[in-house]
Amino acid sequence: MTNTLGRPDFEAIASWVQPGESVLDLGCGDGALLKLLERERGARCWGVELDPANVLAAVKNGVNVIQGNLEQGLADFEDHAFDHVVLSRTLQTVRHTQGILTEMLRVGREAVVSFPNFAYWKNRMAVMAGRMPVSDDLPYQWFDTPNVRFFTIDDFDALCIEMGIVVRERMVLDDQGNLVAEEHNFLGSLAVYRIKR
């Protein structure tokens, strides 16, 4: 099971979920977040996962994992079926960015989206030095990365305005998992957004 220590984004998400609320985690992996939300918040949880090994790990963890492909949308879920829909560190791997955000806010009352900030100063330094960034939040080489969308905190803010999405809360972390209080787009490695329509 994934170690949830050192996952401050998980703690932020847990603090936004009220006891007994329902959560859908898209790309839930082995179900670590769902397990945490069930245990800590008494939430009612479901997850979607594509990778067979992760589905097996999630079944082992006893979570409600549904094997499926996010690129095919969330057609199997009803409108406003969940209090929260979570997309953790996955938005940058989804080709249909606007489609998935629209779908999340259709099936969920609100959504949580976390993603690596490509404008983090260390990433900028890497590019300045001539190489694509590799870090804990961007752990892949350019040739094997699942990431297909490269964007920054400022880019995401602009997209939210364009799509009429309201940002309820935002938490930005540096590469040590510490909260970043200012200059988010420069000092933040990972952004966690709580959004709604």
Place this chain on the structure above:
Amino acid sequence: MAIGSGVGIVESRLARFATPLRLRSGATLPGFELAYETYGELNAAKSNAILVCHALSGHHHVAGHYAEAPQNVGWWDNIVGPGRPLDTNRFFVVGVNNLGGCHGSTGPAVVDPATGQAWGSKFPIVTVEDWVTAQAGLADHLGIAQWAATIGGSLGGMQAMQWTIQLPARVRHALVIAAAPKLSAENIAFNEVARQAILSDPDYALGKRPERGLRLARMLGHITYLSDDQMADKFGRRLRHGEYRYGFGVEFEIESYLRYQGDKFAGWFDADTYLRMTKALDYYDPAAACGDDLAAALAPAQAQFLVVSFSTDWRFSPARSREIVRALVKNGQDVAYAEIESQHGHDSFLMEDAHYHGIVAAYLKNVPT
């Protein structure tokens, strides 16, 4: 190879029920018998029992073999046994032959006490709901108030699911594999062709065993249980004799395979049972009573679910399983769903596949006894 040596030698038993059973069709059975087998030990709390429901041509001999017939291995032996996904070190596993079957339970081949003759074509039509009612009688007989789990593939998956709807307090988990919430028109069409093959066999009208009809029905069935990929892989266009003979004998390997399967089946399966099993499939539609709302039909269920489908199953495709998952999630019910990559089509549920068995084993490990 399946884990361990399996459950070993097993015995078929018979449970008798003297109370009349009113069937969905309106007919009444004056009493009935169910053939069953058990594997593993029922614990003191009688809380570790799993019911295995069989599909079209299945029966109660799920695992192990008979002392007098070591070759007669149960139809789902690869999943039941010590250390296997249905782990008999933890669970008490029950297999049952359904009403209308031809393996010892009351059915067309059994003598109707009212006439002193075999029921034959006079045996009433039975439904999935009737089977659950009868299986509940067996649970009572064994002292099992609540199943730890019901499990089945295909038509068996429908029964596993029906338990949660019909007797929600009596099942804690349902494992619904390669199933569908109801048949499509195409599914019913295949069943109807199979039935017509039997009903139009002149031997059937004469009260004789309609072997030609059974053979055709089974050949058709087999085509729908396999996948196009698997057939291409296993047979392709390979020829029996290496060249065309420009006749109607067996030329292609696939023809040989289908004829073999058809002949084998026609030699032992009861035609009246086959007719009834296909009708039970056709009639099953739990959502119908709820305005075609499957979620409403499943709402009473108290069980948690594991739903499994197979990528190349076109008889009950993954989309059909997702209908069940969608309804359960809509209701806020607990469900895990795995879509297994497999080339074996509908028959995949019977195959030994490490990932598939891994999912079932992992799920059942979390089922308390």
